Amino acid sequence: MAGLYDVRPTVVVGPVSRGALVGALAAAALGVGFVEVRKNDGQATDSDRWIRRTTGPDYQDRHVVFGFRRDLVQSGDRVLMVDDWAATGETARVVRALVDDCGAQWIGAACIVDALGDARFRHDLPLRALLDVRNL
Ligand SMILES: O=P(O)(O)OC[C@H]1O[C@H](OP(=O)(O)OP(=O)(O)O)[C@H](O)[C@@H]1O
Numbered sequence: 001m002a003g004l005y006d007v008r009p010t011v012v013v014g015p016v017s018r019g020a021l022v023g024a025l026a027a028a029a030l031g032v033g034f035v036e037v038r039k040n041d042g043q044a045t046d047s048d049r050w051i052r053r054t055t056g057p058d059y060q061d062r063h064v065v066f067g068f069r070r071d072l073v074q075s076g077d078r079v080l081m082v083d084d085w086a087a088t089g090e091t092a093r094v095v096r097a098l099v100d101d102c103g104a105q106w107i108g109a110a111c112i113v114d115a116l117g118d119a120r121f122r123h124d125l126p127l128r129a130l131l132d133v134r135n136l
Contacts, residue, residue, distance in 0.1 A: 002110065004110045007078055008078070011077045011078070013037050013073070014082050015083055019037070019082060022082050026082045026110070035068050050070060052067030053067070053094045064094075070102065075102065081096070086111045086115060096109070111130075114128075115133035
């Protein structure tokens with residue numbers, strides 16, 4: 001999936017839960033680090049620095065809080081998000097905002113299936129996929 005982009009990442013991020021599964025596989029194939037983007041979760045100790053952001057309504061009309069430990073993504077990193085599916089694009093939009101919060105370079109969102117309802121996300125994120133839902 002990393003081959004969908006020309007820029008090689010230094011870190012792969014994947015939102016739980018299926019994005020964490022495919023993201024970890026992509027990171028292992030690339031030989032780079034992996035960061036699990038947790039959902040409605042938070043710091044384990046008071047000393048952890050976490051960053052969090054909340055989505056707009058996703059495909060189930062939920063507002064989901066995504067976050068990860070701040071020091072896992074550094075300002076010099078090039079970050080690729082990997083997920084299985086994109087529908088509203090809210091998950092990818094918020095993960096991108098978290099990466100921006102870290103001052104890292106965002107490459108894009110690579111998904112197995114593109115089921116985006118709003119085509120603007122495809123261009124703006126950018127989002128690239130192995131399959132288009134309209135062809136399934
Ligand atoms: O484009 P969006 O509307 O944001 O939806 C896409 C997200 O929804 C699915 O996860 P889901 O929330 O079902 O969680 P799961 O992987 O834990 O089942 C999918 O794996 C994406 O992460």
